[in-house]
Amino acid sequence: MKSISKYMFSLIRRFKRNQSGSIISLIAIAIVPMITIVALGVDISRAYMVKSRLSSALDAASLAGGRAFYLDHRDDDIHMLFDANFPSGYLDATLSNLTIDVDLDEETIYLFRTATIKTTFLQLIDIDELTVSAEAEIHRRKTALDLVLAIDMSGSMTYGAPGGGTRIEAARAASHVLLDTLFGSDATKEYLTIGLVPWNSKVNVQIDGTTYDSDLNYSTPVPSFDNPLTGVTQSEVFFADNSPVPFLHEPDPDWQGCVYARYLDDANDNNDADIYDGLTTLTDGEWRAWEPIGPEGEPVSGGTCTGSVNGSECIPCLSHGITPLQNTKSVIEDAVDDLIYPTGATNIAGGLGWAWRTLTPPTPFTEALEDPAVERTRAIVLLTDGAQVGGNGDAYKGVLGIGSSARANMDARLRDLATEIKSSGVVIYTIQFAYNNSSLQSLMKDVASGPDSPYYHYAPDRDSLETIFLEVANHVSELRLSK
Structure with a gap:
């Protein structure tokens, strides 16, 4: 540019000395800046287009890397998405090596790349190439995540799973994929809590791994209410020593841990609380507690079971209790590994309802923070x-x-229960495993927060189940661009 300026000033000096009035001199003065303007317009426009495409490609690549943050193919995904958005040979640009910096502690990915293009008109003024650069940085959003796994423990989970092993073994393996994705290499995780609710035809509401001792049962005074089962006014509820769940009456000495749904067989939905969270007062009823089931046992002479409701109480309560929300990876891993005795029938509403009650801070389970310092999912x-x-x-x-x-x-x-849960802001992911039934599919799509991926999934075999749990884990870990 300096040599151009000297040349132009030289022309101007000669023009001032020249008295001939020739128009050729005027043209000679004007042509150089005209060429410069055209050169800048064409070549810089091409450079701008390359930079814009480069930035978009890095943004897409960083999102792909964020979704696969802890996976072996993370860098491959980054390169694949970049190449898909910046085609080879685009405007004849030459790319530098892609810089990928990953901070595992901060869960951040930083990308940087340059692109160089050969100039066309600017070569006339000794500028042979132009280089542009772009960068992108992405990190997992600092949001709180409270998540409950509600795992089917009915008898069919002992059946073989396509791909090998039993269905419950496949569910355990897939659950570990989810936990590894959410916790990463950390033993605990800030703003992450996970609980577990195993279920079959009913739910054991004891804290998992604890032992019931009826000698430690106690009662607590509460405002007077009419017991919805007996109609009698009472002013106390009862507790077992190993569960936060209040009871309408004291559990029996051989109580196994399960409770009945808060439902009355009277064709009146206004006094049923089975689809609601916490302690509930309804138009025609007050449910300040649950009714314990029991005693339960193996069939005795005559084919009946002790404590039967209709003469055949033969569906056992699971030995697995509830693992409340907590943020230690090993605790939830141990609880998952303990899921080894599926039995009984299938009551999905029971499992989903107690997952909701475990997830939210109103009683009986209160581990979730009422008002976390950051946004929560x-x-x-x-x-x-x-x-x-x-x-x-x-x-x-x-x-x-x-x-x-x-x-x-x-x-x-x-x-009805799923509608209440979703209206409260809870996201529901449903996974239909191994049983390819259209009626069940329709039901699970309705229960989920959306009828398709990422909310509803059908897993025909063990490998697909693990893939689905990975997809769910990545989806709940929302991402955002920080630059």
């Missing part, structure tokens, strides 16, 4: 391998029907 991952069936020993006392005849009533309760 609440989610339930619900896995089942079968359609709902009723039974005398289920949480509904068999009043919704026995076997598949109960399905219509149970599915209706489940849909």
Whole structure:
């Protein structure tokens, strides 16, 4: 540019000395800046287009890397998405090596790249090439995540899973994929809490791993209310020493840990609280506690079971209790590994309802923070391998029907429950495993927060189940561009 300026000043001096009035001199003075303007316009426009494409490609690549942050193919995904958005040979640009800096502690990915183009007109003024650069940085958003796994523990989970092993073994392996993705290499995680609710025809509401001792039962005074089962006014509720769940009456000495749904067989929805969270006062009823199931046991002489509701209380309460929300990876891993004794029938509404109560801060479970310091996501991952069936020993006392005849009533309760949960802001992911049934598919799509991926999934085999759990884990870890 300096030589151009000297040349132009030289022309101007000669023009001032020249008295001939020739128009050629005027043209000679004007042509150099005209060429310069055209050169700048064409070549800089090309450079701007390259820089814009470079920035967009880096943004897309960083998002891909963020989604696969802890996976072996993370860098491959970054390169693939960059190449897809910046085609080879675009405007004849030459690219530098892509810089990928990953900070595992801060969960951040930084990308940087330059692109160089050969000039066309600017070569006339000795500028042979132009180089532009772009960068992108992405990190996992600092949001709180409260998540509950609601895992089907009905008897069919002992069946073989396509791909090897049993269905419950496949569910355990897939759950570990989710936990590894969310926790990464950390033993604990700030703003991350995870709980576990195993379920079959009912839910064991004891804290998992604890032992019930009826000698430690106690009662607590509460404002007077009418017991919805007896109609009698009472001013106390009862507790077992190993559960935060209040009871309408004291559990028996051999109570196994399960409770009935808060449902009355009187064709009046206004006094049923099975689809609601926490302690509930309804138009025609007050549910300040739950009714404990029991005593339960193996069939005795004559084919009946002790403590039967309709003469055949033969569906056992699971030995697995609830793992409340907590943020230590090993605790939830141990609880998942302990899921080894599936038994009984399928009551999806029971499992989903107690997952919701475990997830939210109102009583009975209060581990979730009422008002976290950052934005929070609440989610339930619900896995089942079968359609709902009723039974005398289920949480509904068999009043919704026995076997598949109960399905219509149970599915209706489940849909109503899911509507309440989603309206409270909780995200529901449903996973239909191994059982390819169109009616169950329709139900699970309705229960989920959306009818398709990432909210509803069908997993035909073990490998696809692990892939789905990975997708769910990545989806709940929302991302945002920080630059």
